[in-house]
Amino acid sequence: MTLTADQKRQEAQQAYNGGLGQCPARQLLEAISSKWVTLVMLAVADGPLRHSELRRRIPGASQKMLTSTLRSLQRDGLVSRLVTVSVPVRTDYELTPLGHSLLVVVHGLKGWAEENMDGVASARMDYDRRAPGSRNETKYLNVQ
Amino acid sequence: MTLTADQKRQEAQQAYNGGLGQCPARQLLEAISSKWVTLVMLAVADGPLRHSELRRRIPGASQKMLTSTLRSLQRDGLVSRLVTVSVPVRTDYELTPLGHSLLVVVHGLKGWAEENMDGVASARMDYDRRAPGSRNETKYLNVQ
DNA sequence: CTGTATCCTCTAAGATACTG
């Protein structure tokens, strides 16, 4: 039968879903990939910030997403949460040492993005300009 | 009225959705955040790879996701696609120079993940161990 | 072999309203 390859793939997927035998970095990569993590990390990069201040600094983030992103970061030990019980409650978020170490990488990501956004933008325009039919850009006729 | 802040936020969201006036790096950040981009990039890091070979190297990726991820990378000018028209069609994917420049950053990300996965794992255990009620870990009583 | 087209599911994420 010729299904062997597919079967292997299925097993691989099941192992993956079972949480076993996967590349160790994946879960972290996925955690970091969440839509707002980088934004939040960059926001709290220099000094503690209150919840409300964070919302102001990250326009477009719903209060719900901000909270859940913060919880996620907190769970991963990247951000610490300090609650001051006073008349109106006050909470501050701050990067942990672990968070700072990740921040370095995130800065690299941000730097690359800012540096190359023009290149990417023009690549996208190039790609989108071609008619959907002739979109096999780099096509080589090599009729052997 | 005290709704001013919320109104501003709504406007910000609408501007965001309208695609105007947002942080320039965001779209790139989001593009990179897709589940499989880093995996694919690391896979094609050293040399051209055929579609089938890629599938073999990234267990758990469905054929559909692999293709769509590749298209996305191709659109952003990070990966080039070479089609050789022969009896069974053959396509090879390869990092573009732009792709290689991003690869450096991705490697940094991978390196950090591998280096700190233990720290994150233990932080998660710490967090999860606390009873959901007393999960306000860093609580400070500062009754003024 | 490579890729498109469907269908279907499940979760991320937004809107809204309410508590301490």
Place this chain on the structure above:
DNA sequence: CAGTATCTTAGAGGATACAG
């Protein structure tokens, strides 16, 4: 101010079948 609780929806992602 900070946060939780619901409801709802758009889209990511999987399975499958089919086409060039």
